[in-house]
Amino acid sequence: MKKSIDQILILIFSLIFFQNIQAQNIDGKDYTHLANVYNTFDIAGDDIFGQRFLSENYTFKDKVTGVTVNALTTSRHGNSKMYQTHPQWTADGKYIVFTSNRTSKKDNYDSQYYAISTNDFTITQITTGKNGRDFHLGWHKNVAYQFKGNNLIEIDIEQLLKDSETGNVKSSEDYETLLATVPKNIKPSGLGLDASEKAAYFSSKINESLYAIYKVDFITGKTVKLKEVPFWVGHLQANPFVEGELMYCWETRGDSPQRMWYLSIDKNGKVTNRPLYEERENDWVTHEVFMGPDKVLFHLMGHLDRLQENQTGIYSLNLRTNELKFHGQTGDGGYWHCNATPDGKWIAGDTFDGKLYRINADNPKDTTLLTTGHRLLSKSPFSSEAHMHQSISPDGKWILFNSSLLTKNDIMIVPVHPK
Known part of the structure; x- marks a missing residue:
């Protein structure tokens, strides 16, 4: 009531x-x-589901490279892209989804999700309230998946955006479909969507030294425990191309003894869990993402003297053969985040001081500086400026990233191949 x-x-x-x-x-x-x-974006508005905001779009030439950069947000609020392990574009490619605190009141740091049109850059609020988390866009459908408490729901973003455009937005519940309810004794954390879009994965803390990974089936609604591990599970992400496979990390908020892990489920339900890239003492692995159906892309950090005993930089690992491939390293403390085009031919790598590079995956010497200055004050990862967390569009044409060039945090795009 x-x-x-x-x-x-x-x-x-x-x-x-x-x-x-x-x-x-x-x-x-x-x-x-x-x-x-x-x-206007200078007013802290009200939490109104489906409301629309005027375009904040601003284009400018990078002073160093001359490449045209497109700032999708320019407000004084906190605007941020989603983490690079998850999709950023709706399945039809017409909207980019991001988070913002533009409707948060004083001393209230609530954020909502928003969709920005890639056509006219208008912005639409697509979530509301305080009880939603672990947001994941659909791989094949213009929907989103989200936990509300222990309820996993599907949100019909396509219909919501159509209704918002015509001014006929209904209540948020009218766009939601309940897929499953996780047992009350489990607290879901993180959300990975299976490639089939018929199941999802999440983790839950059991005690201070034990976490578990679960699968929830959209058809049966059942939740099944897949694996318990004696560490904090973080950055859980499903293979977007292959059913029943997911990657996660041993989270420490810093270096970990063995960061990357891979879990797969065969047709008979058998679970296999194994480490990816077995680390040496002076390896610091970070920011792993998928690079097609059979590879993962990651960093060996090089910002400390002890780490430089080994070759550092961007690497890919073949999930089927364990073949390791080096994709280059740069100065300024080394590369930090990475992502690849869907065809695996090009890699986007950034540095602590906010430079963004395009790297030929087959030839690290073929590297192009695209844009600069997006972390003007930073010489290390440990600063308050935005982490670029770059992602590449499904069509392989655009790089989306966070920037502190104009405000504390905005989202921007540059072409992978500027003219």
Whole structure:
């Protein structure tokens, strides 16, 4: 009942709010045609599901490279792309989804998810409230998956965006489908979507020294424990191309004894769990992502003297053969994050001081600096400036990244191959 009352109050407020905007007649001059300007990015707005914001898009030439950079957000709020292990574009490629605290009030740091049109750069709020987390876009459908408490739901983003465009947004529940309810004694953390889009994976803390990885089936609704491990499970991500495979890390918020792990489930339900790239004492592995169906891409960090005893830089590892391939290293403490085009031919690598490079996966000498200055004050990973966390679009044409060049954190894109 309380939920229904809250929804009614929000609806009433919204109607009054927009009515006041549209009734802008001052000293005989009508400003109604400028009503949308009320949704400027300098105002901490209200949490209104499906509301639209004017474009904040700003293009500029990089002062060093001359490449055109497109800043998709330019507000004074905290705007950030999602982590690079997960998809950033809707399945049809028409929207980029990001997080922002633009509707958060003073001393309240709630963020919501927003979709920005790749056509006209308008922004639409696609989540609401405080009880949603672990957001994952669909691989093949224009939907999102999210845990609300122990309920795993599917959100029909495509219909929501259509309704928002025509001004006919319904309640958030009208776009949700309940897929499964996880048992109450389990607290889901992280979300990886199986390539089949018929199941998902998550982890849960059992005690201070024990975590478990689970699979939840969308058809049966059942939750099954796959594996217990004696460390904090982080960065869980499913193989986007192969069913029943996922990668996760031994999370420490720093270096770990053996960071990368791989779990697979065969047709008979047998679970195999193994380490990826068995680490040496002076290896610091970080920021692993998939590089096609059979490879993972990762870094051997090189920012400390002791780490430089071994060759550092960007590497790929073949999941089927364990073949290791070196893709280059740079100065300024070395590369930091990485991602690859869907065909695996090009890699995007960044540095601590905010340089972004395009690297030929078959020839590390063929490296091009694309843009600079996105972490102006940083010479190490341990600063408050944005982590670039770059991702490459499904069509292989664009690199999406976080930047502290204009504000504390904005999201920007550059072409993989500038003209």
